[in-house]
Amino acid sequence: MINKTVANVREACEGIDDGMTFMLGGFGLCGIPENIINELVRRNVQGVTCISNNAGVDDFGLGLLLKKHQIKKMISSYVGENAEFERQMLSGEMEVELVPQGTLAQRCEAARTGIPAFFTPAGYGTEVAEGKETREFNGKMHIMERAFEADFSFVKAWKGDEAGNLIFKGTARNFNPAMCGAGKITVAEVEELVPAGELDPNHVHIPGIFVQRIFQGEKYEKRIEQLTVRKK
Amino acid sequence: MINKTVANVREACEGIDDGMTFMLGGFGLCGIPENIINELVRRNVQGVTCISNNAGVDDFGLGLLLKKHQIKKMISSYVGENAEFERQMLSGEMEVELVPQGTLAQRCEAARTGIPAFFTPAGYGTEVAEGKETREFNGKMHIMERAFEADFSFVKAWKGDEAGNLIFKGTARNFNPAMCGAGKITVAEVEELVPAGELDPNHVHIPGIFVQRIFQGEKYEKRIEQLTVRKK
Amino acid sequence: MLDKNQIAQRIAKEVKDGYYVNLGIGIPTLVANFVRDDISVEFQSENGILGMGPFPYEGEEDPDLINAGKQTITALPGASFFDSAMSFGMIRGQHVDLTILGAMEVSQNGDIANWKIPGKMVKGMGGAMDLVASAENIIVAMMHTNRAGESKLLKECTLPLTGVACVKKIVSNLAVMEVRDGKFHLLERAPGVSVEEIQQATEGDLVVEGDIPEMKF
Amino acid sequence: MLDKNQIAQRIAKEVKDGYYVNLGIGIPTLVANFVRDDISVEFQSENGILGMGPFPYEGEEDPDLINAGKQTITALPGASFFDSAMSFGMIRGQHVDLTILGAMEVSQNGDIANWKIPGKMVKGMGGAMDLVASAENIIVAMMHTNRAGESKLLKECTLPLTGVACVKKIVSNLAVMEVRDGKFHLLERAPGVSVEEIQQATEGDLVVEGDIPEMKF
Numbered sequence: 001m002i003n004k005t006v007a008n009v010r011e012a013c014e015g016i017d018d019g020m021t022f023m024l025g026g027f028g029l030c031g032i033p034e035n036i037i038n039e040l041v042r043r044n045v046q047g048v049t050c051i052s053n054n055a056g057v058d059d060f061g062l063g064l065l066l067k068k069h070q071i072k073k074m075i076s077s078y079v080g081e082n083a084e085f086e087r088q089m090l091s092g093e094m095e096v097e098l099v100p101q102g103t104l105a106q107r108c109e110a111a112r113t114g115i116p117a118f119f120t121p122a123g124y125g126t127e128v129a130e131g132k133e134t135r136e137f138n139g140k141m142h143i144m145e146r147a148f149e150a151d152f153s154f155v156k157a158w159k160g161d162e163a164g165n166l167i168f169k170g171t172a173r174n175f176n177p178a179m180c181g182a183g184k185i186t187v188a189e190v191e192e193l194v195p196a197g198e199l200d201p202n203h204v205h206i207p208g209i210f211v212q213r214i215f216q217g218e219k220y221e222k223r224i225e226q227l228t229v230r231k232k
Numbered sequence: 233m234i235n236k237t238v239a240n241v242r243e244a245c246e247g248i249d250d251g252m253t254f255m256l257g258g259f260g261l262c263g264i265p266e267n268i269i270n271e272l273v274r275r276n277v278q279g280v281t282c283i284s285n286n287a288g289v290d291d292f293g294l295g296l297l298l299k300k301h302q303i304k305k306m307i308s309s310y311v312g313e314n315a316e317f318e319r320q321m322l323s324g325e326m327e328v329e330l331v332p333q334g335t336l337a338q339r340c341e342a343a344r345t346g347i348p349a350f351f352t353p354a355g356y357g358t359e360v361a362e363g364k365e366t367r368e369f370n371g372k373m374h375i376m377e378r379a380f381e382a383d384f385s386f387v388k389a390w391k392g393d394e395a396g397n398l399i400f401k402g403t404a405r406n407f408n409p410a411m412c413g414a415g416k417i418t419v420a421e422v423e424e425l426v427p428a429g430e431l432d433p434n435h436v437h438i439p440g441i442f443v444q445r446i447f448q449g450e451k452y453e454k455r456i457e458q459l460t461v462r463k464k
Numbered sequence: 465m466l467d468k469n470q471i472a473q474r475i476a477k478e479v480k481d482g483y484y485v486n487l488g489i490g491i492p493t494l495v496a497n498f499v500r501d502d503i504s505v506e507f508q509s510e511n512g513i514l515g516m517g518p519f520p521y522e523g524e525e526d527p528d529l530i531n532a533g534k535q536t537i538t539a540l541p542g543a544s545f546f547d548s549a550m551s552f553g554m555i556r557g558q559h560v561d562l563t564i565l566g567a568m569e570v571s572q573n574g575d576i577a578n579w580k581i582p583g584k585m586v587k588g589m590g591g592a593m594d595l596v597a598s599a600e601n602i603i604v605a606m607m608h609t610n611r612a613g614e615s616k617l618l619k620e621c622t623l624p625l626t627g628v629a630c631v632k633k634i635v636s637n638l639a640v641m642e643v644r645d646g647k648f649h650l651l652e653r654a655p656g657v658s659v660e661e662i663q664q665a666t667e668g669d670l671v672v673e674g675d676i677p678e679m680k681f
Numbered sequence: 682m683l684d685k686n687q688i689a690q691r692i693a694k695e696v697k698d699g700y701y702v703n704l705g706i707g708i709p710t711l712v713a714n715f716v717r718d719d720i721s722v723e724f725q726s727e728n729g730i731l732g733m734g735p736f737p738y739e740g741e742e743d744p745d746l747i748n749a750g751k752q753t754i755t756a757l758p759g760a761s762f763f764d765s766a767m768s769f770g771m772i773r774g775q776h777v778d779l780t781i782l783g784a785m786e787v788s789q790n791g792d793i794a795n796w797k798i799p800g801k802m803v804k805g806m807g808g809a810m811d812l813v814a815s816a817e818n819i820i821v822a823m824m825h826t827n828r829a830g831e832s833k834l835l836k837e838c839t840l841p842l843t844g845v846a847c848v849k850k851i852v853s854n855l856a857v858m859e860v861r862d863g864k865f866h867l868l869e870r871a872p873g874v875s876v877e878e879i880q881q882a883t884e885g886d887l888v889v890e891g892d893i894p895e896m897k898f
Contacts, residue, residue: 259728259729259747259749259751259765260728260747260751261744261751262728262744262745262747262751263745285765308805309805309806309807309808310804310805310806310807311803311804311805312804312805312807313751318802318803318804321803322800322801322803328803330796330803330805330806332806332808332809332810332811332814333727333765333769333806333807333808333810333811334727334765334768334769334772334773334808334810334811335769335810335811336765337764337765337766337768337769338766338769340766341766352773352811352814353773353814353815354773354810354811354814354815355806355810355814356814356844356845357792357842357844357845357846358810358841358842358843358844358845359797359841359842360806360810390745400762400764401745401762402730402743402745402746402756402762403726403728403729403730403745403746403747403748403762404744404745405729405762405763405764406728406729406764406765407764407765408764409764409766410764410765410766437764454744454745455744456742456744456747456753457747457751458747458750458751458752458753459742459752459753460736460742460752460753460754461736461737461738461739461740461741461742461753462735462736462737462738462739463738463739464738464739
């Protein structure tokens, strides 16, 4: 067993630098690497490019980096929940590449799996297709999309073991698996870190080979964006 | 919940016909859809194309169809264990397309996920690349591979529920997941079929949306190809 | 004229037994409330769940269990969780039978625009581009006109497109229409709404053939 | 001259702490027996396991747990199972640090042939084409000559290729060689084997620079 554990979030983020490209898991505020994001804010890393489906909200998640102007460029599919994001984008303070959500996930997965390019119908005939190769397959037009390149992938899982194996919970899984192994170094934070042998190998969602560093997060706020309930 | 259960293997194989293309899960004799294969033999379906990593052995698995000359064409990566296969191939009685194993898996996955074509480095500069588009990405040559098309996908899982959700065991997983949803109709046989709600939704490997018919196999021989043990 | 709930209620009639359905944010989300309970339907949310259930009871919400609208939800028996790559594999691979989403504009050849107003509003396309490019069966839930009273059913979209020639059916507050042969075809009128009113609210070519019945719920 | 076990033993020295290693069928499989036990290594088998352990004890074999050679195996603590698509994602994505496989022929520019003898034998490439096209670090375990005494280390391969310009190192029964700049570079001799014997058994260009040491185990 190859041990991937590091002591804490500081050690986990060794080597990050200004101008790097990061992938960050999560959908809305669900399943985001909270502790790592806080560390990125603390380190005040500058001019970074973030590949993340959303951009957090004004005072949580990636919104914290946005507020401090640490982000040079966002690559996302949906940023509707973040007023500051929209402001920085429309004013030109921040560069933005909007990518269809499925294409975003597949470009991560492609990076992980050594597929440099693939064809998808998503975005054909729209702005997204501009400057991209298009081709007909089975009577339908597709565009060629490329794998992402990133320096770090930052993900959050529910449980993990020393070997770096990860198990996700509910819809907090979302973009996290596709990003594992997609960046040069993958850092995983987990709610519960267990010794090797405690996870059923059949239940592992992401094998440890895709993870270089793993640690148990200090605390998880797990903020809810839209609380919707019904009466008992 | 959309119920996918059928009564038995006969009902599960309704609609199969001569000349069709089938995908069959399994690696060697591990994780093969035993009951379905026996039904294909019983029905004596003729002139079929089989997409399967291996071709069974002479008296088990796909070897049973081979022996009866039911197979017109095999699309596989490795057929070394089957003498009759090699004979039919070398004599020209059966058409064979040999595909690198990773490309085989990815062409199934691509069919499942609506990716009509992708680039892989596997096979560049070899017979496999003949007639295929090649292209350089990141300084390395790749070939373009296409998604498979199949009429039926036949897979075997460990546990399944009425909704068609599947969980695999050990290395019996292999090609089965990538084939689910890759053929027009996916038929899954399982060792244990349980009511909806009994499987932890976090542990489901293949969601039921990819499976049209599910049944519990009558019996499983699970033959071992190479028994290798050590003394206590 | 229909309110949002009535639009959802009318669309619910399009949901058939055995369908996997993806519901967009807004009116489409309401459709789940009106689906007949004698048919089997599973709702997919593209953030990674099949078998989505109703909102949780107070105090039982789980921050790790949300829908694509970021609302807390529940999972029904037979549900499964999966990652975003697999989720869009389902969508692109045409395993989802019906997609219901909102639109800012629809054109008479089935183009749809719903993600961007240049210089003003950019929320992003989210999963909409994948959904409209992939789904065989797309129903748009929308208001027939904007707040200024201008038609949102156009000869050609003026806003950046989400997808081309993909919308098959539209249920608005005024009518049910089919998009076919480069035209809007009027199928049903909202209760109390005349063909003339619909015609007036539609900038694109509207085909009216025979007697147009009032919607039934 | 080395026997198969000694070839495996010599190759085991190339396995470093923290490596994920894929072992081909035949001699490569034996490498696992010789890896130092003070380093951490995980073996990947492309049919879907990381953290492969030794053969099971008699009576404890599980038909659902095999390696790529179809042999019954065990899983070590920290192991994981996955499907073939993910497995080759690991391989193509260059997450596996070292690939060890057999060959029928290797050429001096690093081409390898190991899957087909036209008209005679076709077992298929299995995962070998994916492995050699993807791995940064490939070691070939092979006999230096065939049964007829003919060299298998050639100027150009005569058999259909498995991959081009990919082999970095060869450990044969006679020698350890590096493939660099379109030539075989002799690094070590098997105990009791002379440079001349190696030269004679090598059809391709063999570079001999300085004193060539005997292998140490």
